[in-house]
Amino acid sequence: MANASGSGGDADDICRRINEEVRAYTSREINRLIQAALQQQQPAVPRPIHHRAVIRRDHVVAYQRLWDDYFAKLPRFGDNFFRRRFRMHLDLFMRIMNALERWYKYFRFRLDASGRLGHSLIQKCTTAIRQLAYGGAADTFDEYLHIGETTACDCLQYFC
Structure with missing residues (x-):
């Protein structure tokens, strides 16, 4: 039985390490894609301000x-x-x-x-x-x- 519980623990460790690696890889890839998107964006050009023509009416x-x-x-x-x-x-x-x-x-x-x-x-x-x-x-x-x-x-x- 000790052998079965020991091998089960090894399997849990392997699954845990795989999940950590997948999360780390996914996180790095998401950050890379966000950085690439931010670098491709053009700087925002401010819209010109248009003032209404005021007509003085008496x-x-x-x-x-x-x-x-x-x-x-x-x-x-x-x-x-x-x-x-x-x-x-x-x-x-x-x-x-x-x-x-x-x-x-x-x-x-x-x-x-x-x-x-x-x-x-x-x-x-x-x-x-x-x-x-x-x-x-x-x-x-x-x-x-x-x-x-x-x-x-x-x-x-x-x-x-």
Whole structure:
């Protein structure tokens, strides 16, 4: 029996040494492959930083111009021009505008993200109604109303 237990111990030692050799070989091979992969990688090239173009829009001046042109007591353009440009009478426009202001926070006059006065209710309603009336692109209102394309699209979406 001593012979059998002694030969069993030799077999266990052999299996243990084989397992250690396999683990050592596997570990060395994995480390070699990792090092080879790291050496082949190109150094990371930083992406260029692109800054957004900031367009200074004076919302207050645009609002005053719109007010003077159509909504003042003595507007630059009369009722006929208003009817032709807005495709409705001034009274209807004012009712729509007041209803939007009552029901939707978006149409209320407030500060924009930079802390400046944002677009007025009249500017937002004018943008939405003219888009519906003429079917023009959203960025066509930037020059007169100083409203960017994204804001004009938002105005139309909230209006609808």
